[in-house]
Amino acid sequence: MITVDGSYGEGGGQILRIAVALSALRAAPVVVTNIRAGRRNPGLAAQHVTALEAVASLSGGEVDGLEIGSKEIAFRPGETRGGRRAFEVGTAGSVTLVLQACLPVAFSAPAPVRLRLTGGTDVRWSPPLDYFARVFLPILRRMGLHADVELLRRGYYPRGGGVVEVSVEPAARWSPIQADGSRAARAIRGIAHVSNLPADIPKRMKHAALRRLHGFGDVKIEERVYAGDQAIGQGGALVLWAETEQGVLGSSSLAERAKPSERIGEEAARELRADIEAGVSFDIHAADQVLVYLAHATGPSAFTVREVSGHLTTMIWLLDRFGAADVTVARDGTRYRISVVPKL
Numbered sequence: 001m002i003t004v005d006g007s008y009g010e011g012g013g014q015i016l017r018i019a020v021a022l023s024a025l026r027a028a029p030v031v032v033t034n035i036r037a038g039r040r041n042p043g044l045a046a047q048h049v050t051a052l053e054a055v056a057s058l059s060g061g062e063v064d065g066l067e068i069g070s071k072e073i074a075f076r077p078g079e080t081r082g083g084r085r086a087f088e089v090g091t092a093g094s095v096t097l098v099l100q101a102c103l104p105v106a107f108s109a110p111a112p113v114r115l116r117l118t119g120g121t122d123v124r125w126s127p128p129l130d131y132f133a134r135v136f137l138p139i140l141r142r143m144g145l146h147a148d149v150e151l152l153r154r155g156y157y158p159r160g161g162g163v164v165e166v167s168v169e170p171a172a173r174w175s176p177i178q179a180d181g182s183r184a185a186r187a188i189r190g191i192a193h194v195s196n197l198p199a200d201i202p203k204r205m206k207h208a209a210l211r212r213l214h215g216f217g218d219v220k221i222e223e224r225v226y227a228g229d230q231a232i233g234q235g236g237a238l239v240l241w242a243e244t245e246q247g248v249l250g251s252s253s254l255a256e257r258a259k260p261s262e263r264i265g266e267e268a269a270r271e272l273r274a275d276i277e278a279g280v281s282f283d284i285h286a287a288d289q290v291l292v293y294l295a296h297a298t299g300p301s302a303f304t305v306r307e308v309s310g311h312l313t314t315m316i317w318l319l320d321r322f323g324a325a326d327v328t329v330a331r332d333g334t335r336y337r338i339s340v341v342p343k344l
Helices: 013-026 046-059 095-107 129-141 200-212 261-278 284-294 310-321
Strands: 002-005 030-033 062-064 073-076 083-088 113-119 146-155 162-169 185-195 219-226 235-244 247-254 301-305 325-332 335-342
Touching: 002 013, 002 310, 013 030, 013 046, 013 073, 013 095, 013 284, 013 310, 046 062, 046 073, 046 083, 046 095, 046 113, 095 113, 095 129, 095 146, 095 162, 095 284, 129 146, 129 185, 129 235, 129 247, 129 284, 185 200, 185 261, 200 219, 200 235, 200 261, 235 261, 247 261, 247 284, 284 301, 284 310, 284 325, 284 335, 310 325
Parallel strands: 002 030, 083 113, 185 219
Antiparallel strands: 030 073, 062 073, 113 162, 146 162, 185 235, 235 247, 301 335, 325 335
């Protein structure tokens, strides 16, 4: 049984989520200790319990220590299976982080999987749903992995209540990615949305982003306002993505109390512009999320990033703990080149 120290690196929930995903993919039981030791409220939160339940259900696995506040779990995977599943976080815990854990397992199932998740769609410390749909899933499609997401209702902190459905087609072969990056953006697109808030807020987000993206030729940002049964609570976000010769780069900024709308637009646009001008193939947030998939591809992969984040370093360490892949990081001018060689 593999033992993973959950306090390694930034000591957050990502170690737990990807550890159980790797456990299921590699049929290797795992114990995760010191869960979220680096957080103010350590141990399992509702979102982590739901993620573990989802992975266990998909993989026919068993979990010991599955309760809120638990600082140690043991996970024993079984036989992966397809079918329909529904999970409720019960709070505003992020549905995209639950998907971070169970999506790799769903792709390895012997039959299609359909997941219905209820929780937060656009909350702090997690990818907004539009980033997941418009940036991350297109990256996976380059590997031959196909999933579609349908937004049924937005949900925000503190109530949650957002609902999404995700359809996953299994794939026996996961293709590697070789991408050096490009400094040319063919088009930039975006979605600025709010729910149960004044309609001028997404407009202000949009125009602030457009000012920061001045000089790029094809930029279009859609404004959306949700009300009534389209959303639970008040919230919003801006997600931007750039279509390049080698894929897609993304960025986002979340609406928060006392945070000016213009700042939201400037933050997202500044980050996207920096990645485009650096000529990288993945944005900072996609880089660590895609590693678990590249580690199980049919051959070596390589990509470039502008910055090596703490999340990326932690995921490299975790893949090594499972003997899943050899990952190297090399400086390439103002960028970093990440090479991934799977150990199948």
